[in-house]
Amino acid sequence: MDYxxxxxxxxxxxxxxxxxxxxxxNALNTETIGExxxxxxxxxxxxxSKVIIITGTGEKxxxxxxxxxxxxxxxxxxxxxxxxxxxxDLFDFVENLSTPVIAAVNGFALGxxxxxxxxAHFRLASDNARMGLPEVSLGVIPGYGGTQxxxxxxxxGRAMEMIMTAxxxxxxxxxxxxxxxxxxxxxxxxxxxxxxxxxxxxxSSVAIAEGIKAINAGFTDGxxxxxAEIDAFGTCFGTEDFKEGTTAFLEKRKADFPGx
Numbered sequence: 001m002d003y004x005x006x007x008x009x010x011x012x013x014x015x016x017x018x019x020x021x022x023x024x025x026n027a028l029n030t031e032t033i034g035e036x037x038x039x040x041x042x043x044x045x046x047x048x049s050k051v052i053i054i055t056g057t058g059e060k061x062x063x064x065x066x067x068x069x070x071x072x073x074x075x076x077x078x079x080x081x082x083x084x085x086x087x088x089d090l091f092d093f094v095e096n097l098s099t100p101v102i103a104a105v106n107g108f109a110l111g112x113x114x115x116x117x118x119x120a121h122f123r124l125a126s127d128n129a130r131m132g133l134p135e136v137s138l139g140v141i142p143g144y145g146g147t148q149x150x151x152x153x154x155x156x157g158r159a160m161e162m163i164m165t166a167x168x169x170x171x172x173x174x175x176x177x178x179x180x181x182x183x184x185x186x187x188x189x190x191x192x193x194x195x196x197x198x199x200x201x202x203x204s205s206v207a208i209a210e211g212i213k214a215i216n217a218g219f220t221d222g223x224x225x226x227x228a229e230i231d232a233f234g235t236c237f238g239t240e241d242f243k244e245g246t247t248a249f250l251e252k253r254k255a256d257f258p259g260x
Contacts, residue, residue: 001042005032007057008039013050014197015043016190018057025064026056028112036116037089044099047260050205051197052097054120055104056113059186062105062129063113068138083143086112091145094119096216098209098260100200104193105129106186110168115144118153118179121212124196125171125180126189132168152219153179204241205260 001008007018017039019026036054043049056062071082094101094116103120109131117123117131125131133142133150141147142163151159154177162169174180184192200208210232218225236242240258248255 001038003035003039005029006035006039008043010043010046010049013048013201014053014194015039015046015049015051016053016055017043018055019063020057022058022060024067025061025108026058026113027065027067028063028116029067029070033086033090037093040090040094040097040101044097049099050201050259052099052101053104053190053193053197054094054101054116055106055190055193059107059126059128061108061113062103063110063116064108065111065113065134066144079140079143086144091115091119095121095145095149096212098212099205100197100208100212102193102197104189105131105180106189108168110134111142111146112144115142115146115149118149119145123180124182124184124189124193125174126186127171127183128186129171129174129180129183130168131174131179132166133163134166134168136163137166150179153177204239204245204255204257206239206241206257207236207245209260210236 005019005021007020009016019032021027021032040052043052071079074082101120103117103123105117105123105125107126107129109117109129111134114131114133133146135142147163150162158177171183175183182192214225214229214232217223217228244257245255
């Protein structure tokens, strides 16, 4: 499929989605969000795609925010719909994909860019990355899940400070906060993401999907995460992956999982 704002590459079980709007520092507009939804959906449905990496083109920005020119004159109702549709089509959608999503943050991740990175299942950063939610400096708040995911990842107090000050943090601070898992140079960023993806792909994609579901349940209002874990654990027992994994263990050989 041809896209105007993103690039998609599938190789050795890894789908790499690259936001490609360098003149706008990869800012998210409505069209880009729609293309990302389509690309993530296709990768998730593709049985040969085991891990998805999301990154930005160039060395300056992962995503430097939303395209403000698109919504500067929106009404209250239009603003609420913008947030609702964005969350449903992309941010919540990514968080709940059954295929693991790694964000490779290769520069500025601001506003909607940080929100997209936080929707991924975990994050890696280049050493020049800077992250923040500057929305209050524009008279608005994060609308793509930032007020919810940031406290989950860094704690309420740090999230309050980051959102209230509209400031940016550097990669070492993001690492110390638990916002990213690893920091490497620009040159090492995608190779590290691919290396971790390789480790993930050795395991049962079916079990990983159930694990994602159970972990997310613990952060969902009104859902008992322990009950969700019990259900997901039980579901695994009815899969071909479970049969293969346990048989391989008992036979002292490497498992060859059927996959998703």
